[in-house]
Amino acid sequence: MAGLGTLGNRLYSGEVSYNIVGRRKLWYSVSAVLLILSIATLGIRGLNLGIEFKGGAEFSVPVATATDASIVQARTAVTSTGNTVSSVTIVGGSTVRVQTAALTSEESNKVSAELAKSFGVSESEVKVQLVGPTWGSEVSKNAARALVVFLILVALFLAMYFEWPMAIAGLVALGHDVLITVGIYALSGFEVTPASVIGFLTILGYSLYDTVVVFDKVKENTKGITSGSRMTYSEAANLALNQTLVRSINTSTVALLPVLSILVVGVSLLGAGTLNDLALALFVGMLVGTYSSIFVATPILAQIKERQPENIALAKRVTAKRKNSPEAGDNLGAVLVGAPIVHAAGPRQQRVKKPRSRRSGK
Amino acid sequence: MAKHYRPVRSLVTMAVILVGLTIWAFIPGKDHAPKLGLDLRGGTQVILSPKTGDGTAITPEQLTQTVSIIRQRVDGFGVAEAQVTVQGSGSSAKIIVTIPGQTSRTIVDQLKTTAQLNFRPVVAVDYGSPIPTDSPTPTASTSTSPAVSASATSSPTPTPSPTPKPSPSVSVDPALLAPPIQATDLSGNFPELFAALDCATSKIVDGGVVDDPKKYLISCEKNGSYKYVLAPADLVGTDIQSATAGLPPQGGAGWQVELKMTTEGAKKFATSTQTLSAATAPQNQFAIVLDGVVVSAPAVNEPILGGSAVITGSFTVDEAKALAQVLKYGALPIGLDVDEVQQISPTLGADQLRAGLIAGGFGLLLVILYLLLYYRALGIVAVFSLMVAAANTYLMFIILGRGIGFTLTLAGIAGAIVAIGITADSFIIYFERIRDEIREGKRLRTSVDTGWTRARRTILAADFVSILAATVLYFLSVGSVRGFAFTLGLTTLVDVLVAFLFTRAVVTRIANSNWMNSGSAMTGVCPERLGVAKASEVTQ
Numbered sequence: 040m041a042g043l044g045t046l047g048n049r050l051y052s053g054e055v056s057y058n059i060v061g062r063r064k065l066w067y068s069v070s071a072v073l074l075i076l077s078i079a080t081l082g083i084r085g086l087n088l089g090i091e092f093k094g095g096a097e098f099s100v101p102v103a104t105a106t107d108a109s110i111v112q113a114r115t116a117v118t119s120t121g122n123t124v125s126s127v128t129i130v131g132g133s134t135v136r137v138q139t140a141a142l143t144s145e146e147s148n149k150v151s152a153e154l155a156k157s158f159g160v161s162e163s164e165v166k167v168q169l170v171g172p173t174w175g176s177e178v179s180k181n182a183a184r185a186l187v188v189f190l191i192l193v194a195l196f197l198a199m200y201f202e203w204p205m206a207i208a209g210l211v212a213l214g215h216d217v218l219i220t221v222g223i224y225a226l227s228g229f230e231v232t233p234a235s236v237i238g239f240l241t242i243l244g245y246s247l248y249d250t251v252v253v254f255d256k257v258k259e260n261t262k263g264i265t266s267g268s269r270m271t272y273s274e275a276a277n278l279a280l281n282q283t284l285v286r287s288i289n290t291s292t293v294a295l296l297p298v299l300s301i302l303v304v305g306v307s308l309l310g311a312g313t314l315n316d317l318a319l320a321l322f323v324g325m326l327v328g329t330y331s332s333i334f335v336a337t338p339i340l341a342q343i344k345e346r347q348p349e350n351i352a353l354a355k356r357v358t359a360k361r362k363n364s365p366e367a368g369d370n371l372g373a374v375l376v377g378a379p380i381v382h383a384a385g386p387r388q389q390r391v392k393k394p395r396s397r398r399s400g401k
Numbered sequence: 402m403a404k405h406y407r408p409v410r411s412l413v414t415m416a417v418i419l420v421g422l423t424i425w426a427f428i429p430g431k432d433h434a435p436k437l438g439l440d441l442r443g444g445t446q447v448i449l450s451p452k453t454g455d456g457t458a459i460t461p462e463q464l465t466q467t468v469s470i471i472r473q474r475v476d477g478f479g480v481a482e483a484q485v486t487v488q489g490s491g492s493s494a495k496i497i498v499t500i501p502g503q504t505s506r507t508i509v510d511q512l513k514t515t516a517q518l519n520f521r522p523v524v525a526v527d528y529g530s531p532i533p534t535d536s537p538t539p540t541a542s543t544s545t546s547p548a549v550s551a552s553a554t555s556s557p558t559p560t561p562s563p564t565p566k567p568s569p570s571v572s573v574d575p576a577l578l579a580p581p582i583q584a585t586d587l588s589g590n591f592p593e594l595f596a597a598l599d600c601a602t603s604k605i606v607d608g609g610v611v612d613d614p615k616k617y618l619i620s621c622e623k624n625g626s627y628k629y630v631l632a633p634a635d636l637v638g639t640d641i642q643s644a645t646a647g648l649p650p651q652g653g654a655g656w657q658v659e660l661k662m663t664t665e666g667a668k669k670f671a672t673s674t675q676t677l678s679a680a681t682a683p684q685n686q687f688a689i690v691l692d693g694v695v696v697s698a699p700a701v702n703e704p705i706l707g708g709s710a711v712i713t714g715s716f717t718v719d720e721a722k723a724l725a726q727v728l729k730y731g732a733l734p735i736g737l738d739v740d741e742v743q744q745i746s747p748t749l750g751a752d753q754l755r756a757g758l759i760a761g762g763f764g765l766l767l768v769i770l771y772l773l774l775y776y777r778a779l780g781i782v783a784v785f786s787l788m789v790a791a792a793n794t795y796l797m798f799i800i801l802g803r804g805i806g807f808t809l810t811l812a813g814i815a816g817a818i819v820a821i822g823i824t825a826d827s828f829i830i831y832f833e834r835i836r837d838e839i840r841e842g843k844r845l846r847t848s849v850d851t852g853w854t855r856a857r858r859t860i861l862a863a864d865f866v867s868i869l870a871a872t873v874l875y876f877l878s879v880g881s882v883r884g885f886a887f888t889l890g891l892t893t894l895v896d897v898l899v900a901f902l903f904t905r906a907v908v909t910r911i912a913n914s915n916w917m918n919s920g921s922a923m924t925g926v927c928p929e930r931l932g933v934a935k936a937s938e939v940t941q
Contacts, residue, residue, distance in 0.1 A: 047833075048931055051840050091741070101749070144742070166749055169742035173450075177493075177740070178882075185877040192869055200862055237812060237874075237885050241819065244870030244889075248823070248863045252830060255859040286833040293771060293829060294822030297764030301818055304760035314757065317815045317885070 047285035060277040063338035077222020089232035096142040099166040105129040116157035120149045204343040212336035216246045220324045238320025246328035250336045256283045265349045268356035273341040291329040408906035415902040422796040436802035438810030441754040443747030444501035448740040518638030519614045521631035523686040529600030529625040581612040582619040600625035612693045622695045635673035640666025644728035646721035656721035657713045667708025677701040757814035777925035783828040786904040793895045812885040820892030827900045831856040849912040867893045
């Protein structure tokens with residue numbers, strides 16, 4: 040912890056600087072590969088949609104210990120009622136989950152009675168879920184509508200609170216997060232349920248939350264920057280990223296801890312269910328979201344801004360000034376090569392470090 | 402601005418809010434726990450979407466009527482706290498029925514069938530409950546027995562109701578008396594069943610039973626006063642075009658109901674009333690049967706050929722309106738598609754609740770540990786802030802559960818757990834800002850103020866995005882998504898409240914303490930650890 044704190048100090052002062060904005064091509068390539076993979080797996084494998092989206096019936100039977108024999112047993116029980124089983128899975132070691140095609144409620148009563156009899160549990164212990172064929176498409180339609188409305192509103196907000204380039208960069212990062220999260224779902228074959236959709240939608244909020252925090256610092260650092268010639272927009276943005284890096288790590292860790300706890304507790308106590316579906320989508324999405332607010336949103340922002348005439352002019356001035364006096368601005372991350380760069384100490388970093396053993400703290 | 406900030410005032414405000422919420426939440430005689438959703442206490446949830454047969458839009462009246470019919474049926478199940486709610490409107494409206502606790506598996510069938518309205522000629526009639534043989538045979542009062550006549554007839558004469566003969570009680574297998582009691586003809590055990598039926602104890606009067614209009618039916622009057630053997634239906638609800646309650650134009654005793662048939666219905670009604678009016682009592686009556694219960698059984702005075710009729714019988718205004726409603730909407734042209742049915746056993750519900758609480762507790766613990774390790778004294782402030790936020794949220798759950806029927810579902814709990822992290826994020830933003838200020842070489846007291854001014858903007862912007870997401874989700878979704886969105890939005894608001902009134906105030910207060918300014922590593926704001934060298938150390 041203290042290590043992270045110390046790193047925080049050095050990042051803040053610019054003593055240590057990770058050149059993130061400058062190496063945007065690397066991050067873009069990483070993201071491009073992930074995006075292509077996501078789209079490809081989506082196209083090839085598609086998503087493993089839960090019964091909420093396909094329509095059908097699902098029965099969950101609690102058992103003492105579920106074994107492979109339970110699967111056969113469940114199949115036999117359902118088949119004996121004249122219905123066909125589409126899948127039997129064991130969830131959390133103590134629940135047998137049977138999915139069938141759409142059933143009438145009369146048929147489903149028969150199936151649940153037969154399952155209860157076969158596994159020797161009372162009929163009311165069998166959890167039954169029947170889903171009409173149109174429900175899933177409505178859930179998706181609602182989600183899509185919510186997504187569009189949210190994107191429009193949030194773009195307006197970002198444009199008003201920050202500026203258009205930030206709105207665009209934020210939305211690109213957002214699209215990036217959702218696509219990759221969905222791609223990971225396609226790749227891993229995790230089941231997509233309405234709860235996962237809630238998760239995806241929440242990622243929208245969270246991913247932007249993170250981006251807003253970083254952009255707020257970028258905004259602060261670049262205020263009035265074009266009137267001077269100390270550093271280019273990209274450099275200022277990179278400094279902001281570095282200064283908020285510890286905060287990003289902390290906020291993400293703290294946001295991920297509860298989600299992780301839902302995942303662990305959910306899996307060990309309940310097996311699959313609302314909690315896990317939601318937590319899994321959030322977990323994946325938050326990780327991707329943190330990555331994108333640092334490595335995607337800000338580099339894109341810097342790229343857009345660097346095309347604006349006043350920032351082109353600024354970049355020229357900065358270069359010209361540095362040619363005249365190579366030392367100036369060095370500590371602000373002007374020469375950005377590799378990461379991390381430990382710069383020659385500037386005026387503010389002239390402190391004598393005590394040996395680790397003599398420092399206060401642990 | 403910073404100069405005028407009074408931390409104590411904020412803290413007092415926060416305390417007043419907390420105490421106010423506590424008192425409100427714990428008003429004696431009310432529920433003192435959040436309302437739990439179905440997935441946490443077991444039960445059945447059915448989501449139905451109303452659809453018109455011809456694809457036209459559903460009018461608000463049709464929807465209201467459908468909901469009230471469903472509500473009647475649900476009430477008929479006799480389950481406490483069953484709920485019928487409507488979400489959305491127009492063609493995207495959903496009717497959500499939640500029935501807590503153990504429920505029968507046939508509920509769904511009973512819910513989704515549209516109400517069935519049949520007009521059945523009466524075959525026999527008797528008192529609803531067995532009459533002791535020694536009592537004198539009472540005659541039904543003529544003033545209350547309804548009659549039907551062509552609307553052209555200005556003065557309908559109520560026909561005396563048939564005098565039922567008390568029958569000796571017969572015992573049959575009670576299972577045979579479960580509604581609907583139907584048969585294709587009148588032979589077999591039908592007479593015994595009719596004799597054995599006691600409307601006072603029968604479930605028939607609860608309604609909600611779907612009867613086959615092509616079969617004979619034994620049923621009771623809604624108030625249990627009479628029981629009937631009824632012939633197959635001559636007319637069904639869709640044959641009725643409209644029904645209105647009104648006063649007789651010439652004045653007279655009580656309200657009446659005017660009926661208008663469709664062209665098809667008028668023909669059927671003409672044939673039926675021709676036969677009925679020629680018959681003797683009780684076979685000149687027809688019964689209006691809604692969901693298996695006899696609503697009214699008027700006698701027919703004359704053949705009604707024009708397709709318009711009035712039902713008279715000294716109705717009160719409410720009775721007449723209710724009958725008109727039944728006739729008009731009894732068989733709604735609205736079908737109900739079952740979108741989703743979930744049946745969760747109370748045991749599973751309890752398990753889910755337990756898992757949700759454990760996950761929440763565990764998550765909170767992890768966050769607390771992380772905050773304490775990283776932010777030390779400031780971490781303690783954060784932990785207390787989290788607790789204040791948690792208390793606020795819990796109290797709001799109770800109050801909103803009572804006030805607007807907010808129920809806490811598993812998705813809602815998940816929303817609250819996720820919110821722990823997001824709430825803590827605001828504190829982190831503030832603390833990191835303070836530390837940034839200290840790194841700039843400012844003193845703690847100044848840093849706390851300037852740090853807040855800057856952090857406040859970020860916290861508000863970031864929380865605004867969260868609230869925006871929650872609001873959009875809430876208004877554009879149905880079912881569990883709503884529960885999640887609501888909790889997320891609520892907790893974000895609580896987060897803003899706590900950050901502004903509590904966290905900032907406490908940090909400002911303790912920033913004045915000597916210990917916080919002592920430079921101890923445990924404060925979390927030690928300048929030295931934040932990279933600011935003390936003058937003495939630089940020269941060391």
